[in-house]
Amino acid sequence: MTDTAPRPRRLQGADVGIPPRQLDFRLPDELAPWAYSENATATLFLAMLSAIFPPGEDFFVRSVVAFRDRVTDEELRARVAGFTAQEVIHSREHDRLNAAFRDRGFPVGVPEKAVATALKVLGRTSPRQQLACTALMEHFTAVLAEDILSTDEFQKRVHGDICELWLWHALEELEHKSVTYEVYEVIGTDQKERDRSVPLVLGTVGVAAVFGWAYLLVQQGVWRRPRDLREGWRLMFGPGQFMRRVLARMPVFNHPRFHPDRHDTRALEQRWRETLFGAQGTLTEHLRRPAGKRTV
Template identity: 35%
Template sequence: MASTTPQGLCIHPRQMDFELPDPLPRHWHGGDAFKSHLFDAMSLQFPDGERFFIDSVRYFREHIGDPQLRKQIRSFIGQEGHHSREHQVYSKRLRDLGYDIDRLEGHVQARIRFTQKRLSPQRQLAATAALEHITAIMAEGLLRDARHLEGAHPTMVRLWRWHALEETEHKAVAFDVYNQVCGNRSLLRRAMLMGTFFFVLDTSRGLVHMLKRDGLLWNWRVWRGGLSWLWGKRGIYRPLLGPYRDFFRDDFHPWQRDSLELLQRLRGEFDGAHQAEEANGPVPS
């Protein structure tokens, strides 16, 4: 299918230094253990996961003839590299609080080693395109609905909004590369099912570990409040089910869900006036 990525899309890597609180408040999300540790558990997957995404896309960079997509690949690499570094600092803060971060990250690292050793570059890229869709719909939900981070520590709010903004900007890069070098939709759907399983598994494993260390694993109020926040009548994850299912359509493309207006409205949080008007400046390759 032809890409529906908007012409002139700005994918702009931002060099950020958030100076995360040290020590990090254990329950930085408004004193709520479930909310804090759900975000914490997701963050633990990013340092190694983002590097995997970079490697899977970079492998095919020389196969791409479209100069605009090649430019977007460079910006994708720059953004994901910055994300990985910031979330490494986040992981260190959690490690300092006494959580077994090495064990939790070890599960992710072992799976990535297996994937890179046993699966073809095309299947690795399919996994990246699938997981990028998961992060993109979650990112857009976070940017549109203030309840995701309502009451959280201001620095943590800024970190997560920055990450969400850039994930939304580059949400179609891996997908467009995949379409150019492979395009097998059946392989893409299988990658989504597998990626969803492991994303939920790793997030749940981290959440359970940190609640257990806090002595709150069997506190039913913590679980009742957390699950209601996620999946209740006004749960923040419920609106994501439709966009998630869209991925399985034969004609799906990430930019069928138009978020350009959202990006234009929110870039001012992180960009200077001159940066907001730039397309793509020099970025790491």
């Protein structure tokens, strides 16, 4: 007798809290002249960050997928699938934002290529070391995302034309913040690899990002405007400011008991899921989904 019982459906990313949301952001025909607090220096820092996301997220996905066959737990496999899908969509939407920045006159291809080259250097290390470096960079993006969502500072400073894209990206970075590290745990974390990841990432991606930002500042003539430079530096790295807060939390990655979920952001994630994708969510209308289905 043939067994015709249906096989259990394989878990998907949406089943484990990491839904791939297909979005259609409506970027304006022209971006605001200076989208971060009307300051050129800070705006170009934001443009640099957007530029480096596509090559960075491609590296993240490849470093995790390299060990996908070692993941036997069904739930973690679904989390990896959700992580991969979210990162692919992030790259696509930042490509679109980067095109808008180029139309605005910012040569964001320079920081993008610089970071892509830096990641090729990281790609010469062992697959294990690449995964450790990805775990560190995912820790950075998670801390960055939490800071964006935890206060209204970012929303007040960044022009509404592009702010929603960053809020959506920040939410999804928190939703999948522990996936890379959990795959790393499957293959066995190594403290020396984690410690090495800091100088490796700083000496490659960090240097490339700073170079890309500096290039934009020179190309846009901002280097001749000391008042703007001082104010932009204060907005990004001054006492109590955005990037100063983020960088202050990075060293926890090297603690022997580090795990992304030891810092609980579930309530923050749920609040922003409802804010962005609930019944009255500000981004609900941007979702592309089959009729009758609602993805949050």
